[in-house]
Amino acid sequence: MQYIKDYTIKDVQDVYDGPGGLLWEAVMSEEIHSGGPATTDFLANKLGLQKGLNVCDICSALGAPARHIAAKYGVMVKGVDATKTMLEKARQRTKDAKLENMIEYFEANAMDLPFKKDTFDIVWGQEAWCYVSDKNRLIQEAYRVLKPGGKMGFSDWIITGKISPQELDPLYDSMAFPYMETFKGYQELLKKNGFKLIEALDQTDEFAKCFDEYSETVNVKLKPTILQNFGQDLFSFASNLVAIWQKAAHEHKVGRGLYIAQK
Numbered sequence: 001m002q003y004i005k006d007y008t009i010k011d012v013q014d015v016y017d018g019p020g021g022l023l024w025e026a027v028m029s030e031e032i033h034s035g036g037p038a039t040t041d042f043l044a045n046k047l048g049l050q051k052g053l054n055v056c057d058i059c060s061a062l063g064a065p066a067r068h069i070a071a072k073y074g075v076m077v078k079g080v081d082a083t084k085t086m087l088e089k090a091r092q093r094t095k096d097a098k099l100e101n102m103i104e105y106f107e108a109n110a111m112d113l114p115f116k117k118d119t120f121d122i123v124w125g126q127e128a129w130c131y132v133s134d135k136n137r138l139i140q141e142a143y144r145v146l147k148p149g150g151k152m153g154f155s156d157w158i159i160t161g162k163i164s165p166q167e168l169d170p171l172y173d174s175m176a177f178p179y180m181e182t183f184k185g186y187q188e189l190l191k192k193n194g195f196k197l198i199e200a201l202d203q204t205d206e207f208a209k210c211f212d213e214y215s216e217t218v219n220v221k222l223k224p225t226i227l228q229n230f231g232q233d234l235f236s237f238a239s240n241l242v243a244i245w246q247k248a249a250h251e252h253k254v255g256r257g258l259y260i261a262q263k
Contacts, residue, residue, distance in 0.1 A: 003179060007178045016061070016083040031065055033126045035206065035210060046260050056077075056080065056145055058110050059080065060090060062090050063089075063103065065124070066079045066090075066094070076102055077104075079106065081108075082108065119147070120150060125156070130157040130181075152263070154258070155203070157180055159183070161253045161254075167253065174241040198261055208250045211249050
């Protein structure tokens with residue numbers, strides 16, 4: 001049985017409209033997902049991105065992956081996010097990159113996408129669906145907006161081993177996650193909602209190495225900057241957050257999953 005916390009979209013908005021968003025960008029770079037641009041390219045290659053394809057980026061945050069794939073692969077992207085600060089920054093950075101003719105952003109909930117059915121060639125997501133409180137509904141929406149034969153590719157923070165609610169509790173609280181899906185759970189959701197599963201990869205080992213890097217970044221490289229700009233409380237919070245996720249990942253209890261599926 002899933003262990004679920006009472007975190008809502010408002011809690012996520014509060015994190016990313018506030019210092020949390022700034023802190024995550026400082027630690028993880030503007031792509032705000034583990035592995036940075038290399039993992040974006042990995043997903044793009046798995047999906048066979050090419051010029052002219054229409055992509056829906058669900059939970060697009062600062063828009064860095066959208067800009068990356070638009071500039072490098074020539075795709076047209078519509079990003080969806082529910083956080084005003086993220087969207088404002090995404091639009092400005094996209095304008096600065098002169099990519100506004102290829103990327104458009106929408107303020108909306110991932111569980112109620114503002115698009116007609118059969119609109120996109122690709123649905124895209126990177127390590128943000130862990131914030132969505134109803135992942136079954138999210139998968140249904142992704143299926144609806146995809147064209148027949150279209151593909152969905154996404155990565156997410158997931159449960160990859162045996163872990164108790166007592167162990168999950170501080171992990172979820174540190175990130176304002178309502179819950180994480182399991183590695184097999186996402187596969188079952190995809191199949192249940194009509195997708196053909198092409199590939200599922202457990203990338204927990206890579207995920208753990210990323211947290212080794214984040215520990216060095218937070219506790220050494222960026223410590224003076226974090227203390228100066230955010231204060232001792234937020235530094236202590238960030239240091240503890242990295243430590244508990246690093247430990248759980250190395251124990252293969254939580255990690256990153258990548259999925260490719262087709263409508």
